Amino acid sequence: QKEVEQDPGPLSVPEGAIVSLNCTYSNSAFQYFMWYRQYSRKGPELLMYTYSSGNKEDGRFTAQVDKSSKYISLFIRDSQPSDSATYLCAMTYNQGGKLIFGQGTELSVKP
Amino acid sequence: EAGVAQSPRYKIIEKRQSVAFWCNPISGHATLYWYQQILGQGPKLLIQFQNNGVVDDSQLPKDRFSAERLKGVDSTLKIQPAKLEDSAVYLCASSLDRANYNEQFFGPGTRLTVL
Numbered sequence: 001q002k003e004v005e006q007d008p009g010p011l012s013v014p015e016g017a018i019v020s021l022n023c024t025y026s027n028s029a030f031q032y033f034m035w036y037r038q039y040s041r042k043g044p045e046l047l048m049y050t051y052s053s054g055n056k057e058d059g060r061f062t063a064q065v066d067k068s069s070k071y072i073s074l075f076i077r078d079s080q081p082s083d084s085a086t087y088l089c090a091m092t093y094n095q096g097g098k099l100i101f102g103q104g105t106e107l108s109v110k111p
Numbered sequence: 112e113a114g115v116a117q118s119p120r121y122k123i124i125e126k127r128q129s130v131a132f133w134c135n136p137i138s139g140h141a142t143l144y145w146y147q148q149i150l151g152q153g154p155k156l157l158i159q160f161q162n163n164g165v166v167d168d169s170q171l172p173k174d175r176f177s178a179e180r181l182k183g184v185d186s187t188l189k190i191q192p193a194k195l196e197d198s199a200v201y202l203c204a205s206s207l208d209r210a211n212y213n214e215q216f217f218g219p220g221t222r223l224t225v226l
Binding site: 004006008032034041042043044045046049088090092095096097098099101102103104 | 115151152153154155156159167202204209210212213214215216217218219220222
């Protein structure tokens with residue numbers, strides 16, 4: 001069993017839709033959670049970072065962490081074609097620790 | 112601010128050949144990471160440097176992979192000899208320090224194809 005599971009998609013939505021991206025994990029020791037966006041043939045770029053359980057909002061993006069369910073989510077409101085990319089969740093046990101990535105979900109937002 | 116630079120961007124080699132990748136991190140970043148990203152998978156950490164010292168190389172296949180970061184700035188990753196399963200994108204990332212692990216800046220990667 002992989003430590004971090006992520007639905008690979010692809011996920012296709014119309015412009016303006018609300019998108020929900022999810023990851024589940026097996027190790028309750030994970031405390032720090034991140035979402036990265038990766039455009040085709042580019043390196044990942046950090047979108048959101050959260051510590052422990054709770055919500056964090058940044059513009060059209062909201063990250064949620066539910067440690068009791070070992071489940072994290074990224075919501076994108078009013079999705080745009082420019083949001084079309086692969087979204088990777090990542091997590092670690094402690095500050096400075098190794099990041100464990102999910103396999104990524106490919107998102108396509110159609111105009 | 113210049114980003115993380117990597118070269119070459121693409122490389123095609125035959126199995127059993129050798130290959131080397133180069134990374135120049137963001138100026139002033141003490142921590143440097145090399146990741147392997149196989150198609151359809153997330154990045155997997157191969158090695159992490161703090162200045163010119165190795166912090167974590169637990170997932171580096173040391174029988175064929177080697178990496179160095181002389182003078183704590185540029186880094187090279189070498190594969191010798193390459194296998195078919197080494198076909199992947201090799202990403203370099205850097206952060207200001209280990210405490211800034213959550214703010215890693217990635218380069219564009221080197222796409223390796225082993226035939």
